[in-house]
Amino acid sequence: MYTGLIETIGKVIVCEGERLVIQVPWLIGQLAVSESIAIDGVCLTVGALDAEAGTFQAELSPETRRRTTLGGLSVGQRVNLERPLPADGRLGGHFVLGHVDTVGRLVESRPQGRFIHCVFSVPPQFDRLLVEKGSVALDGISLTCFDVQDGRFAVAVIPRTWEETTLSAKRPGDPLNVEFDILGKYALKALGVAQELPLRYS
Secondary structure: OEOOOOOEEEEEEEEEOOEEEEEOHHHHOOOOOOOEEEEOOEEEEEEEEEOOOOEEEEEOOHHHHHHOOHHHOOOOOEEEEEOOOOOOOOOOOOOEOOOOOEEEEEEEEEEEOOEEEEEEEOOHHHHHHOOOOOEEEEOOEEEEEEEEEOOEEEEEEOHHHHHHOHHHHOOOOOEEEEEEOHHHHHHHHHHOOHHHOOOOOO
């Protein structure tokens, strides 16, 4: 379980087939083999640590490579990282599981005062999982959506989030991992309509 509050940014050192190696020197001493970590919003398992190099390794299953953006990462690319929420931790964002539903794309981003107004697109059938002023996780970042219509929605990004996550590096057309609010998915399931949605999990 995560909060969508990004802890730090790591750098891709290796992305070959099933093997993903991320460099994040200051965090290595706080990681342990077999524990979970969210990379761009995808919950993965730490498979190995190299304290000297400041790197950790995770494995990408064929399903994860197909269903998320991680299979398309390149060496040197930056990724959002978040460790799981501790049992006694404060929930500052929203409940994020690290199970990506689909890949969306940035449509546009523009300054709006001190904020950045961003518009994203997802397949239109996911509109029902986007609630005005509800939560959505984009590359693991907890954001509040509005102007939901026809497979598009907007978010207002505060300066701190823009500067301390990978959002500022995104350009129109770039893909992002999208996880919709788990509460909405369970609500639809209870109503018996979830089978109409092509929900996809990593």
